[in-house]
Amino acid sequence: MPQNHLPKVKSQYEALPYPPRNPQDEHKRLVQTWLEDLPMINHYCFAGKQSFQNGFRALVAGGGTGDATIFLAEQLRHTNAEIVHLDMSHASIVLAQERAKIRGLTNITWVHYSLLSLPALGLGKFDYINCSGVLHHLADPDLGLRVLLSALKPEGAIGLMLYATTGRTGVYQMQALMRMANGAGTAREADDKRKLANTRDLLGSLPASNWFMGSESLYHDHKMGDAGIYDLLLHSQDRSYSVGELFDWLGSQHGMHLNFSDVQRGRSPYLPHMVLGNKPPAMATELRQLPLRQQYEMAELMIGNIITHSLYLTPDAACVAPYGDAAYIPFFYHEPLTGEIAAQVFGSNKGQPFRLMHQHSGVSVMVNPGKYGAKILRLIDGQKSFGEIFEAFRAGWHGQAAAPDNAALFADFAESYDTLNALERLLLRHPDAAATNAHGA
Numbered sequence: 001m002p003q004n005h006l007p008k009v010k011s012q013y014e015a016l017p018y019p020p021r022n023p024q025d026e027h028k029r030l031v032q033t034w035l036e037d038l039p040m041i042n043h044y045c046f047a048g049k050q051s052f053q054n055g056f057r058a059l060v061a062g063g064g065t066g067d068a069t070i071f072l073a074e075q076l077r078h079t080n081a082e083i084v085h086l087d088m089s090h091a092s093i094v095l096a097q098e099r100a101k102i103r104g105l106t107n108i109t110w111v112h113y114s115l116l117s118l119p120a121l122g123l124g125k126f127d128y129i130n131c132s133g134v135l136h137h138l139a140d141p142d143l144g145l146r147v148l149l150s151a152l153k154p155e156g157a158i159g160l161m162l163y164a165t166t167g168r169t170g171v172y173q174m175q176a177l178m179r180m181a182n183g184a185g186t187a188r189e190a191d192d193k194r195k196l197a198n199t200r201d202l203l204g205s206l207p208a209s210n211w212f213m214g215s216e217s218l219y220h221d222h223k224m225g226d227a228g229i230y231d232l233l234l235h236s237q238d239r240s241y242s243v244g245e246l247f248d249w250l251g252s253q254h255g256m257h258l259n260f261s262d263v264q265r266g267r268s269p270y271l272p273h274m275v276l277g278n279k280p281p282a283m284a285t286e287l288r289q290l291p292l293r294q295q296y297e298m299a300e301l302m303i304g305n306i307i308t309h310s311l312y313l314t315p316d317a318a319c320v321a322p323y324g325d326a327a328y329i330p331f332f333y334h335e336p337l338t339g340e341i342a343a344q345v346f347g348s349n350k351g352q353p354f355r356l357m358h359q360h361s362g363v364s365v366m367v368n369p370g371k372y373g374a375k376i377l378r379l380i381d382g383q384k385s386f387g388e389i390f391e392a393f394r395a396g397w398h399g400q401a402a403a404p405d406n407a408a409l410f411a412d413f414a415e416s417y418d419t420l421n422a423l424e425r426l427l428l429r430h431p432d433a434a435a436t437n438a439h440g441a
Helices: 007-015 023-027 038-045 067-075 090-103 115-121 141-150 166-181 192-203 226-233 243-253 284-288 292-303 339-346 373-378 386-395 406-422
Strands: 057-061 082-087 108-112 126-132 152-163 257-260 308-314 329-332 354-358 363-367 426-429
Touching: 007 090, 023 090, 038 152, 038 308, 038 426, 057 067, 067 082, 067 090, 067 126, 082 090, 090 108, 115 141, 126 141, 141 152, 141 243, 166 192, 166 226, 192 226, 243 257, 243 292, 243 308, 284 292, 329 386, 339 354, 339 373, 363 406, 373 386, 373 406, 386 406, 406 426
Parallel strands: 057 082, 057 126, 082 108, 126 152
Antiparallel strands: 152 308, 257 308, 329 426, 354 363
8 A cells, every 4th residue: 555644543543443333233223324314415415316326436435444335335235336435444444344244235345545545546436425534634634635526526526524623622622631641752652552541541530620521522432442532532633624614625725515414413503593593692683694604604603512514515506406496305304204293393383483492403493484384394295396295285275365376385485494404304306316215205
């Protein structure tokens, strides 16, 4: 393997494959990665029109022990898609291969190289690239991104996860402390075994006022054994980004469109009106009118607990399934939810604004359901298009005035859709892709 990686980083993942996984667990559960849900990829990256049937190619760059690879391969098991798992750690690949073997997955190609070797490997172009938790461990993250973009088809997309600065404040203070405690760069620098012992020792003695201890509930890695402790608090190459830095780097510098989606919470942590929903300030309406980038930057500082940025990179905004097109099929996703249940919630205040308390994400926000929101939600079954839903709505119209046309119904339902879509609980697909994405309904 060419020496185009950082030796300390490589040796860490050979000794401590991450995330730690027991292949035998595949017999009892499938680990799902948020960005690799096919209905999400379809909605945000391919305008809802991707069938995943025509030789779809996915690259998992820095695939580690295989979470994203296995999840993609399992979803695409009955298609002619190919998933390429690329990683510089042999120990990690062995774990991922054993997981795939237990599941009987044969649609994965295994490549033992650094992602920086991609241009020389001749692997071709990809429709979708997952790169989760990798670029921020490179000496030159922008070089890594350029390599990924060079392997992407013109209409392709990247699912990216990078560390978030504000939410990891306590982590970076702890990393700095451990470098001092372990004598980094000195003759007395501890070996890895001693570094881990020192870290555990200190973690057990820190006062509650310590920033990491005060925000410990945000982090889980240090509770996952040696691999998690090392990755979180002892990593030799680790940097993070604010929302603004990502817009400058990925958007302004590379011309990509950014769609953020935090695990289980979607865009909600990036929207001030959803972050401040419990007790909105007087300026709430004004904040909602700001450009999205500015809203995202402010919300990241308001909420304080975004520890990683998960997002899709696409060529432009047209890659997102469009709201307002009657041909598209709306469907509920990510939790058991029916049109009837949604209608009861959104109809609870008889068409007046109500407080939506969303248990799964922790979001509490005021929503205006419009005159017809509850009735439209009741008709959503994952099979009917908006056009068909609106026709069914008009078929039951009993008002004296003429029934509202599609444009009026789309306008009336917009806030209900925006709220549920921001939580990733309501997505869209085009009829051409309906068969493949049926499991998302």
